[in-house]
Amino acid sequence: MTCAVTRLLAAVLTLAVVASACGDSDDSSSGSAPAVAEPVAAEPTGSHDHGEHHSHDTPIEVGEGLAVPAVTIRVQEDPASGWNLRADVSNFEIVPENASTAHIDGQGHMHLYINGEKVSRLYGPWHHIDSLSPGENLIRVELSANDHSPLAVNGRIIDDSAVVTVAAEGDSSDHDHDHGHDSDHGHDHDHEHGSAGEATPWDAALADAVQTVAVDVVDGRVVGGTQRVSVELGSVVALLVTSDTDEEVHVHGYDILRAVTGDQPAHFAFNAGIPGVFEVELEGSGRLLRTLEVS
Numbered sequence: 431m432t433c434a435v436t437r438l439l440a441a442v443l444t445l446a447v448v449a450s451a452c453g454d455s456d457d458s459s460s461g462s463a464p465a466v467a468e469p470v471a472a473e474p475t476g477s478h479d480h481g482e483h484h485s486h487d488t489p490i491e492v493g494e495g496l497a498v499p500a501v502t503i504r505v506q507e508d509p510a511s512g513w514n515l516r517a518d519v520s521n522f523e524i525v526p527e528n529a530s531t532a533h534i535d536g537q538g539h540m541h542l543y544i545n546g547e548k549v550s551r552l553y554g555p556w557h558h559i560d561s562l563s564p565g566e567n568l569i570r571v572e573l574s575a576n577d578h579s580p581l582a583v584n585g586r587i588i589d590d591s592a593v594v595t596v597a598a599e600g601d602s603s604d605h606d607h608d609h610g611h612d613s614d615h616g617h618d619h620d621h622e623h624g625s626a627g628e629a630t631p632w633d634a635a636l637a638d639a640v641q642t643v644a645v646d647v648v649d650g651r652v653v654g655g656t657q658r659v660s661v662e663l664g665s666v667v668a669l670l671v672t673s674d675t676d677e678e679v680h681v682h683g684y685d686i687l688r689a690v691t692g693d694q695p696a697h698f699a700f701n702a703g704i705p706g707v708f709e710v711e712l713e714g715s716g717r718l719l720r721t722l723e724v725s
Contacts, residue, residue: 505569514559515557525576543572544569572588641661644671659721677690679713681710709722
């Protein structure tokens with residue numbers, strides 16, 4: 431009897447040890463022991479792919495073989511207050527409903543900048559400017575793709591600008607408006623140019639002209655009115671201006687200035703190598719003679 435009890439007690443102790451061992455194994459497999467984290471590689475900063483989107487500061491070149499868009503602006507003082515801006519485009523469709531979408535050739539909208547600061551989008555030809563600071567103010571309008579990227583030709587943004595000079599408070603002098611300059615192709619837009627007859631990089635021989643634009647001015651008025659003339663980009667165009675008063679003919683954008691008198695017409699030629707819309711005016715009176723659309 432004593433031996434049987436002894437064997438029974440040994441069996442119970444053996445089962446207890448086995449159970450204890452099994453319990454320890456379960457605790458280990460359940461992860462109660464401190465876990466060691468696997469190292470995770472960090473994603474490099476700036477690795478996101480933005481290749482499908484244009485930066486608003488990166489111009490989009492007009493596609494080869496497409497008509498070159500252009501914009502020309504004029505700024506007039508509003509009789510009540512502020513200034514009225516008119517922006518006319520050619521070879522370009524204003525499509526407000528497509529703003530902030532993907533680029534499509536030949537369409538988009540315009541952006542208005544005043545003194546280098548973007549003020550507004552333009553979805554039509556007219557815009558009212560409420561106020562301007564005393565002194566010179568640079569008004570600039572550029573053509574924008576649907577995705578707001580500026581449009582460009584050979585790296586040059588397609589735009590037009592004008593300088594409006596506002597008299598300081600208490601100054602009775604008139605406001606000075608320098609209207610209708612062509613896009614910003616490295617030329618100043620404040621009538622700073624050479625003297626009449628000074629050579630320019632665009633001068634060409636009259637014999638090479640494939641087109642002549644003739645204008646007659648009588649009593650300060652343009653006979654037949656002001657007209658827009660299409661000029662082929664890269665061609666040589668001649669201007670023939672007669673006037674019954676002494677003046678200077680100014681081709682904006684190309685900064686060409688030539689004298690005209692009652693006895694001697696201004697007859698000269700130049701290479702139309704800059705695309706855009708350019709005004710030809712009498713410098714002294716500011717009388718607009720012709721608008722040249724070079725494309």
